[in-house]
């Protein structure tokens with residue numbers, strides 16, 4: 001649907017967008033109200049208290065505690081409503097629900113590369129189902145980009161060497177703009193695409209129509225064996241020289257400096273590209289770095305493989321979403337990757 005004019009706000013197509021808009025209009029409303037109030041009172045006083053003759057000396061003003069209290073307390077309360085409301089929307093946006101389906105995003109000058117956990121790849125397009133929670137795990141191969149879907153009111157930088165996440169639940173089928181919102185070099189303005197929100201059944205058809213590709217977990221398992229990771233990190237610890245990887249994702253790991261850390265995406269990525277940074281308690285600094293040997297996409301695939309080595313698979317929602325499209329279940333991946341499988 002093309003309109004000849006630029007709409008005042010983008011279409012509203014996620015569970016978050018109405019909340020962001022309500023907050024936005026509240027802020028605009030408060031601002032407009034006080035702008036008009038101040039302007040009106042100012043105009044009135046300018047006329048009412050204008051100097052009427054050249055020698056007029058105004059009555060001295062001693063101040064008023066009552067007045068000062070009122071004009072401090074009322075703005076304080078208004079500012080706190082903005083803070084509390086804003087914080088509530090912020091927390092909702094930045095805490096992805098645990099049951100969200102994960103999709104990997106890698107930014108690159110000048111395109112968005114996307115991979116679904118079932119293997120489908122897309123460039124500058126993101127197909128998502130309406131009514132399901134989606135979590136994007138995002139990084140970049142080169143400079144800072146910024147993933148922005150105005151219709152969903154979500155936007156986050158992607159930063160080299162880091163994972164950032166966004167989550168959303170689309171509420172309306174349609175095709176929406178996808179932008180890079182961080183100037184990233186010559187063709188930044190061309191780093192655009194579409195988000196296609198499909199009804200769940202259509203989405204499942206789309207997934208199964210594109211199911212010839214390897215899932216990231218399977219691709220990750222291949223990289224894992226090509227690079228010889230298994231000789232030290234048997235999935236169940238049989239390599240012996242490195243920590244066991246089975247079930248490690250999301251768990252607390254104790255380090256040799258006495259601290260402990262949750263084995264999340266960031267920690268696992270760091271342990272591959274900079275293995276000496278945080279050594280697991282009981283293991284020596286013997287692992288070489290794999291910096292430069294694995295691309296960001298491959299790192300995400302290794303991550304998907306390590307995540308799949310769980311007894312309880314957090315991707316359950318994604319698998320249920322498209323049973324026909326899953327070439328290999330994580331349980332099978334883990335069976336192939338680990339002789340000492342449960």
Ligand SMILES: [Cu+2]
Nearest residue numbers: 145180184191
């Ligand atoms: Cu960019």
